[in-house]
Amino acid sequence: MKLLTGNSNKSLSQKISKHLKTKLVHSSIRKFADGEIHVEIKENIRGNSIFLIQSTSAPANDNLMELLLCVDALKRSSAKNITAVIPYFGYARQDRKVAPRTSISAKLVSNLITKAGADRVVTVDLHAGQIQGFFDIPVDNLFATPIFARHVKKNLNKKNLICVAPDVGGVERTRALARKLDIGIAIIDKRRPAPGKSQVMNVIGNVNGKTCIIIDDIIDSGGTIVNAAEALISRGAKEVHVY
Numbered sequence: 659m660k661l662l663t664g665n666s667n668k669s670l671s672q673k674i675s676k677h678l679k680t681k682l683v684h685s686s687i688r689k690f691a692d693g694e695i696h697v698e699i700k701e702n703i704r705g706n707s708i709f710l711i712q713s714t715s716a717p718a719n720d721n722l723m724e725l726l727l728c729v730d731a732l733k734r735s736s737a738k739n740i741t742a743v744i745p746y747f748g749y750a751r752q753d754r755k756v757a758p759r760t761s762i763s764a765k766l767v768s769n770l771i772t773k774a775g776a777d778r779v780v781t782v783d784l785h786a787g788q789i790q791g792f793f794d795i796p797v798d799n800l801f802a803t804p805i806f807a808r809h810v811k812k813n814l815n816k817k818n819l820i821c822v823a824p825d826v827g828g829v830e831r832t833r834a835l836a837r838k839l840d841i842g843i844a845i846i847d848k849r850r851p852a853p854g855k856s857q858v859m860n861v862i863g864n865v866n867g868k869t870c871i872i873i874d875d876i877i878d879s880g881g882t883i884v885n886a887a888e889a890l891i892s893r894g895a896k897e898v899h900v901y
Contacts, residue, residue, distance in 0.1 A: 662708055667712075684701045685700055709741045824846050872890075
């Protein structure tokens with residue numbers, strides 16, 4: 659087994675490497691003057707199982723292209739199998755058609771990763787669980803809920819705690835943490851008047867005098883979280899914590 663890192667989060671890759679006591683594969687990932695990405699594997703990996711660690715977070719397009727080129731380079735270097743470890747899976751928000759003439763980017767990205775030559779994907783808290791079905795290869799969708807639960811138990815007083823879903827789509831994720839903490843949940847009724855903008859219509863559940871824990875999988879502009887926190891405070895919440 660060997661580890662290869664892209665440029666999206668080298669510090670995470672180094673920590674994983676240190677924990678596993680395994681050196682990272684020697685490689686070169688650079689850009690040409692016109693912005694094209696060049697990937698070269700600089701050691702023999704023939705017959706090895708490779709774990710490629712590369713998120714497709716911002717800048718999403720560069721990191722996605724880098725992921726695909728790394729997979730292709732590994733395939734052409736005769737790796738035994740390639741597991742793409744993608745802690746943050748970009749383009750996951752577009753998992754269905756929300757208008758008559760829109761793309762389903764999550765499906766397209768899944769096809770690209772599979773076609774590039776990945777044998778397996780490991781990711782964390784997919785925006786929508788059904789994205790696993792977009793792949794024709796095995797997908798392991800890991801959850802951060804147990805880690806969050808341990809952190810809450812260690813750092814927050816359990817008395818008057820409540821988990822809050824920032825929108826209806828996040829209820830399942832919020833309920834999972836609430837079960838581990840044995841507390842109730844509240845739901846924020848959110849509307850999106852335009853892309854990147856959110857408006858809180860109502861808070862379902864009593865948050866008065868309680869410490870609120872908001873669970874969200876994607877924070878882009880931060881508008882949803884800010885609006886949610888303001889809505890909770892205006893309804894009497896004592897504190898608001900975001901995970």
